[in-house]
Amino acid sequence: MKTISSVVEQYIKKKPFLQSALAQGIINLTSLSRIVKPEIEEELGKEVRNGAIVMALKRLSGDMEFRATHRIIKVLKEIGEITVRSSLTDFTFLVSDSILENQTELLETVNRNKDVFYTSSRGVNELNIVVSNTLDDTVEQLFKNEKCTQKSENLSSITVKLPAENTQVPGIYYFIFQRLAWEGIVLYEVISTTNEFTILVNDDQVDVAFKTIKDLKML
Structure with a gap:
């Protein structure tokens, strides 16, 4: 069963620059929710409140910040010559x-x-x-x-x-x-x-x- 969170996550994963910017907290989530709302609603086949999308984005950004950057930063700190x-x-x-x-x-x-x-x-x-x-x-x-x-x-x-x-x-x-x-x-x-x-x-x-x-x- 598709949920708002799962659909939002799949949408973000298809847009690498957006995913990275979201992980760094440099995007206005309310504005982003309005932009993605039509596609999320089309995928779910029903109306979705902006607030629900914002909450999904908040949870996702916190998780992405750890998953997408923790291991990468650890490697980059070891850059050599x-x-x-x-x-x-x-x-x-x-x-x-x-x-x-x-x-x-x-x-x-x-x-x-x-x-x-x-x-x-x-x-x-x-x-x-x-x-x-x-x-x-x-x-x-x-x-x-x-x-x-x-x-x-x-x-x-x-x-x-x-x-x-x-x-x-x-x-x-x-x-x-x-x-x-x-x-x-x-x-x-x-x-x-x-x-x-x-x-x-x-x-x-x-x-x-x-x-x-x-x-x-x-x-």
């Missing part, structure tokens, strides 16, 4: 039969110069390469016969070391990226391994992005 690199360029190439050979040559160049930044990721149709801008000419020369769909300069990276527990707790990345979104940070690229992720942002946003991530350790 945060590394920032600037003066980066992002290249995107279409995947081809020869592109791995070109990438191998680039890696040989990178290995001879330990001071440069390099990271790469490959999708089904695209290969993404991020390098220090001192390697721009090298990349363009090695990949001159490849199809470059995009090149962006004046970028910075922030690499974050996460504790091993991050793979056992749902919502870690959502929690971090949500905070960045609230600060108006545009994520140009996101590259991750099991216990580490790197975001790429414009140079003029790197200071705010770094502070936002660092402040997560103080929650």
